[in-house]
Amino acid sequence: MSSPSLDPIRFPDDDLPEGAVVDGERLTRDVKDVFDFIVVGSGAAGAVAAHTLVSAGHSVAIVEEGPWVKTREFGEDVHGALRRMLRDSAMQAIEGRSFLPLLQGRCVGGSTVINSAIAWRTPEDVLDDWAARFGLGKTLTMRELEPHFATLERDLHVQAVELDVLGNNNGLFLQHARTRNYQAGRMHRYDNGCRGSARCFNGCPTAAKRGMSVTYVPAALKRGARIFTSCRVDEVLCRFGRAVGIQGRSTSSDPWRATNRRITLTARKGVVLAASTVQTPVILQRSGVRAMALGEHFQIHPGLGLAGRFDTPIRMEFGATQGAESIHFRRSHRFKLETIALPPELVAARLPGAGAELTNRLADYGNIAIWAAQVRSQAQGTVRPAWGGGARVRLTLTDADMVATRTACTTIAELLFDAGAREIWPGIHGVPSVLTSRADIKLIAEGPLDPRAYSFIATHLFGAARMGPDPRSSAVGLNFAVHGTERLYVVDSSLFPTNLGVNPQHSIMAIARLAASRIAERASAGMAA
């Protein structure tokens, strides 16, 4: 008999129903099958939609381009995580006046596997704007969304970061933001027992982070759904103006394992696209959907961070990866402040200097804090299919976006000096790489307004198949169906008319849940959208 302490811990992605997972990397023949609904993508939107549809009694197939990387495979190796779980090994970029790196998950659970699990309900001012300016009327009001938020919060265990895993990076930010009377707090996250390993980005090693690969995907499979992993959807099959299935092929991140089998799935009741704001519009365009707004109005929250070096230990490697935030400036200046812990490999990529100078700086890793901003930018861009099956994404930040960015940087610099930072490393071209006194902050305030001078990253994506009643200005109707094509639905943030100014996963899931409930009801009643 084994000792209790040696009993292996079981994770929710360990025990999956027999036959529920079809691994494209192991397929030896082409696949044909029939379901009520095909859901494309297993991230925030797809997992929730699939779970809702199967719970309503419909048969469901989820098709996911990436592999299923299980909890017990998550490690500390950042490069391995980037290669296995991120699209294009994290080498995607938005083109425009600058190249802006674009990060997306490409695995079962999508970006929820590699994200920080921060949960924010959609701000009411955003919903009011959608209703008034974009004709959404009562489709997406807080009254309609509230029960979906409540269920998600219960299922995914949304709670404030526990004090014992707050860590110094988060704690210092909170203390000094509050001293300045900024509206600030501990983050609320999908968290069931975070141990503060600061490894959200590599995949949570304890499954405490309630990403989709350990929650709604296994739950949907237990209710009878099937998932086709490492299977990429190339196009939606349409006949006589109605979606009837999907066509795709098996894939692999390792070219030696690619089997290239054809996947043809028939959908009796509909195809639900949840492949993300970049891939959903591309699938639609490849499938021959023509809508004026398709691929247009793409938006992001450009994010960037400043590092501060302290004399005292910060130890970013302990604590919630992102644990403290302030929405004080969301409406007045269009940015949200956040803490973030980055592993040494990613910090090294941002440090000023080279050779011995760089090595000395990296030796200070234990004394570095990183505080960041997500900017609610106004720029709109485009998403188009690219050669080789990818996407070409274009967007250039506006002057107003750059003013907001610069203000966010000065605000962070002030907070870092308040907290006792000896040096600040702003990482802005044209501003000295090391600032040593408060007087230096004016160098940021007078710094460039050129997006090429800043090290942005985009992880929050919106639009490109926006919702609205008028096919001339939107791609998706108020019933979540693509204008002009019956039974072809979009449930991810492609349909959002604008960005939010807060982290998007919670809004995406609540809207996907609401959409899938309505789609399921109509299908049960025998009505096509």
Ligand SMILES: Cc1cc2nc3c(=O)[nH]c(=O)nc-3n(C[C@H](O)[C@H](O)[C@H](O)COP(=O)(O)OP(=O)(O)OC[C@H]3O[C@@H](n4cnc5c(N)ncnc54)[C@H](O)[C@@H]3O)c2cc1C
């Ligand atoms: C590093 C990082 C940190 C983040 N932190 C937070 C946070 O803390 N809080 C928050 O609210 N948001 C956060 N976000 C954003 C959030 O994760 C995303 O907004 C959300 O996951 C998007 O949901 P989605 O379902 O649209 O797309 P995803 O979750 O990205 O899922 C889309 C899935 O579709 C699959 N897919 C794409 N194309 C195809 C195809 N042709 N065939 C089959 N499958 C396909 C993809 O492989 C992917 O798995 C973060 C994002 C990143 C990258």
